[in-house]
Amino acid sequence: QKEVEQNSGPLSVPEGAIASLNCTYSDRGSQSFFWYRQYSGKSPELIMFIYSNGDKEDGRFTAQLNKASQYVSLLIRDSQPSDSATYLCAVKGNNRLAFGKGNQVVVIP
Amino acid sequence: DAGITQSPRHKVTETGTPVTLRCHQTENHRYMYWYRQDPGHGLRLIHYSYGVKDTDKGEVSDGYSVSRSKTEDFLLTLESATSSQTSVYFCAIKSSGGVSYNEQFFGPGTRLTVL
Numbered sequence: 001q002k003e004v005e006q007n008s009g010p011l012s013v014p015e016g017a018i019a020s021l022n023c024t025y026s027d028r029g030s031q032s033f034f035w036y037r038q039y040s041g042k043s044p045e046l047i048m049f050i051y052s053n054g055d056k057e058d059g060r061f062t063a064q065l066n067k068a069s070q071y072v073s074l075l076i077r078d079s080q081p082s083d084s085a086t087y088l089c090a091v092k093g094n095n096r097l098a099f100g101k102g103n104q105v106v107v108i109p
Numbered sequence: 110d111a112g113i114t115q116s117p118r119h120k121v122t123e124t125g126t127p128v129t130l131r132c133h134q135t136e137n138h139r140y141m142y143w144y145r146q147d148p149g150h151g152l153r154l155i156h157y158s159y160g161v162k163d164t165d166k167g168e169v170s171d172g173y174s175v176s177r178s179k180t181e182d183f184l185l186t187l188e189s190a191t192s193s194q195t196s197v198y199f200c201a202i203k204s205s206g207g208v209s210y211n212e213q214f215f216g217p218g219t220r221l222t223v224l
Contacts, residue, residue: 043215
């Protein structure tokens with residue numbers, strides 16, 4: 001089983017809707033979780049990090065962590081065309097981050 | 110951009126030639142990382158450094174070596190480049206202290222093509 005899995009294919013959402021992205025991880029001892037946004041041809045940009053169970057909100061972004069079920073999710077409210085990008089989930093273990101393959105989000109005006 | 114620069118930004122080379130990529134940071138971060146990103150594989154760790162002259166292997170280290178003789182510079186060397194090393198290479202640092210103590214921040218990347 002891969003350490004970090006993002007299984008959903010490209011996600012198309014209408015402008016103004018909520019985009020929901022999910023990520024599961026295999027290491028039950030993981031403590032730190034991150035979401036990066038990557039525009040085409042650019043480097044990953046950290047948008048959220050979460051360390052405790054529950055929800056963490058930052059502007060239009062909400063990260064949700066459930067350690068018992070080993071998943072972390074990202075919600076993007078009021079999606080904008082500028083949110084069109086690939087979103088990478090990352091989980092920290094042993095001084096390194098393990099990344100999922102990413103989910104592409106396309107916001108349709 | 111967390112004060113990270115990478116050079117060169119683009120490089121085309123031939124199979125069998127040595128290639129060195131440079132990552133430079135200006136904020137005295139202890140931890141530095143080299144990743145490669147390929148379609149279908151995501152970001153994969155090549156090597157990382159936890160201090161001057163202190164380095165360790167990541168998950169895809171074969172064919173790569175690194176050196177860190179100064180805090181600000183982390184070099185990635187492909188001793189004899191192969192076509193399978195065509196990729197986009199990202200350097201990253203791990204922040205320390207304050208609110209950010211675990212997060213990694215990425216440089217702009219180097220696109221390497223091995224013909």
